[in-house]
Amino acid sequence: MTHVNLKAKSTLLALILIAFSSSVFAGEKASSKKEKEIGIQLWSVREDMGKDAAGTIAKLGEIGYSFVEAAGYSDGKFYGMEPAEFKALLEKNGMSMRGSHTGINLPKDGEWDKAMAWWDTCIAAHKAAGAKWIVKPSMGRDAYEDLDVLKQYCDYYNKVGEKCNAAGIRFGYHNHAQEFETVLDGNIFYDVLLENTDPDKVMFELDLYWIQEGGKEAVDYFKKYPGRFELYHVKDVEELGASGEMDFKPAFKMAKKAGMTDYIVEVERYNYAPIISVEKSFEFLNNAKYTK
Template sequence: MIEKAVQQIMLGTVCKTEAQTKETLRCIKQAGYDGIELNGFMIRPTPFIVRMLTKFAGMPVGKGGNYHWKELLKEAGLHAVSLHEDLGSVRKDPDAVIREANEFQTKHIVITGMYRFDYSDKAAVCKLASDLNHAATELKKSGIQLSYHNHNCEFRKVEPGLTAYELLIRETDPDLVGFEFDSYWPTEAGVSAPDVMKRLGTRMKLFHINDRGTRITGPSMTPILTSDSMELGDGNMDLDALLTQAKAVGVDAVILETHKNWIDKSPLRSLERSAEYLKRCSF
């Protein structure tokens, strides 16, 4: 069965206290989701500067690092489908990452992209692929799948006709490194998300789903509108085709993630609206 989940980054503004977090998780379960994708920096105490940087980026993380997430999820009847970590932490102390994955009973560790990294540098991308292979080897010994999550930077060219993402696919070991494919970002970069999904095939272990469009109604001030994230089914992405491909390759989970532009500025209203679309899909 393909699980339906919500990315924890959506929940910072509605997890300001442990009591509010319990209510938020209850709403997620009631909406029809099976689990949460956790972030390492949101389930452990985080330095003040990290909280400020994520807040300025439009993704406040709150103070969830002080909560007992394992107990909170269990009480809500939700499962940790995966855990986002940074590659440096995995390479520095793979045993600690493995212990945390086992604690949350998940087999998926996801690398969420690299900060201050030049995705147009072919040598750097090849080195990244090598590092992913090495980290994945360590995790696989304990039955943990390492996957890489894309944004739009990976669709920069490292040479004519070759993107950094294609190079990562090519240079990582198919038996070790999987992918958590986020279809919003290649679409934003002008790349065909369905084509990339077909290229990944069964290496796509998890699917980050979002929609893209605009809420503006009535006359436009100019002939140009700016697109943004939307609730599933309210935008213009071919979600039916994307989900069909995700199901065809047997992904373990479809994970909703939006950072802003929510209905009534409420992530809960937004994920409930998206849940209505997911309920119409056969998993």
């Protein structure tokens, strides 16, 4: 009788240990996805966000993304939601909003006060949503045609950056290929931006794909302008790793030199449905040995 009880107790103990081990392993497996702080630019799933923002955010959280960079700010709201509502939706799905792409171009004569008022509203909304940065993703055509206009943009960005700093938010600029292909009076467009903006007020979100498309090397800019590139956009022709043309390792190895604090996936073209492409992109970076 005693032998049977001992045997039963041993079996029960073994089952408990197996169950405990399984639950711990499952927990580790579930949490391992978010060991790396990988962000997603919501432009990557723009159509999905337009159809079902809540459902799309839920899927991104399930994939394992830690934060989003919005691309849907307008009139004090994000994707039609009040800042607090959007923030709560993200937090419900294990994410946060660290930043956003938005902005208005250089104000025309007599419209400066109106532009500054727009920025005040914009900055307040981003602050309420928990954003750490606001990035201007483009600028007017006139800047690419006239060096003096480009320098006016630089002054403008310094002013906007000063406003953002006062709210505890960083202001930055995101490139495409054109900023490296355009030369004004012997000056590379992107270099003019770097040299005429105050590092304390304006940082840069370097798109690793577009700089390569523009014929330049990211690492060369990290060496020449250390500390200016607080954000990376990690992008490929389609989802990350699909083309075989992008080597992100050198940029990540120089993250400290660049000044990079966060990196964000952006997918603009797809081999699959957008949500599948961003999932494959997450897996690519999550499995990469050079990312943290």
